Amino acid sequence: MPHDHHDHSHEGLSPSGHPYRADNDTDLSYWQVMEIALRELLIKKGHLTAAQIHAQINAMDSRSPANGARVVARAWVDPEFKAALLDNAGEASRAMGFDIGPMHLIALENTDKVHNVVVCTLCSCYPRNLLGLPPDWYKSRAYRSRTVIEPRKVLSEFGLIIPEQMQVRVHDSTADMRYIVVPAQPEDSFGLSEGELAAWVTRDSMIGVSLPLAPQ
Amino acid sequence: MKVRVKSHWPPGHIRTPAYLRGKIGQIERRIGLFNNPEGTAYRQPGPQRELVRVRFRMAEIWGARAERGEDEIEVEIYSHWLEPV
């Protein structure tokens, strides 16, 4: 499908390597009409401003897994910060300068005995104010249904095999808390700086479906 | 402290997953007071409720269907859904 309205030259793939969702170039859908109409009405009637919408999109675009990666990397190198993070992850993230709004965040530490993984069986709760919007699979029926009953099989589909003697702890994000997994620091990364370590921390490792990876 | 999730099946917007109803777990931590979604979902705020994190063993929830009975699930549950065991 053509993407000649976009100001980039990749062939159907975004800079992050994902296909663009058909949008500007395809027939206007009923739901897109509703979005435009509702937005314009809310602005016209004084409930919102166009500037607020623009600023909110910018704020959301600025949130990404890189933020969480910096939090985890600091926890790896700074035991005091790690203690603060495990005590109150929201406050610890705010203290690092991240604008996470009113989000209540709990950090879950992976150890050599426990592996944590996060799911929302009822909808799609995710620490969006720190990590940005959730991946599509996180919102899928398959992930939401199966992670609470067969987490090991689900993790194996992500390529992660949990040893039999290790405890798997699933966190079903049902209410007001949001969760970030603090993966165990890989031995290969010992001695690296906080900045270098952040590159090892992937989004998926903070959801709990993979381990940190050496940057490519 | 051990608690049981009430086996109630009301209609409407409920944040207590069905798979936990009637199951027994251990309180992991108490989080504090929050708006009750069963009211706010319908624009009826009402009194706040205590939110509690409860830890369950997979064997308690799924019985013989569990992958590994000693694995665990932790879930936030509003206190009006919990009863002491």
Next chain:
Amino acid sequence: MTEFFGKRWHDMGGDPAGTINPDEHDFALWEKRVDALMVLTSAAGLMTTDSLRRVLEDMGPDAYETMTYYERWIASIAQNMVEAGAVTTEELGAKMAEVRARGVTYGAAS
């Protein structure tokens, strides 16, 4: 099918389901705008995360299977704005007709 006993369609923990599809997509502008509308109308006291979800749940399993994530969200936000008195269905209907008349693509109409 077993008799319905109160477990609703969206409450899917433990249900049988297929393998995880790892495909992802970047969000389109219109999807980001829907997301922003939810955040901002909530901050303005016109709706809550709970009222968003309540409408999504009441839309039923067919909507989950046939509509995209942000299509469901805009449907829920619109209903919430009507419930809050922020817009009327009459206003929304008239504005939607006006928007549709602007062009055949999202870019042309927005």
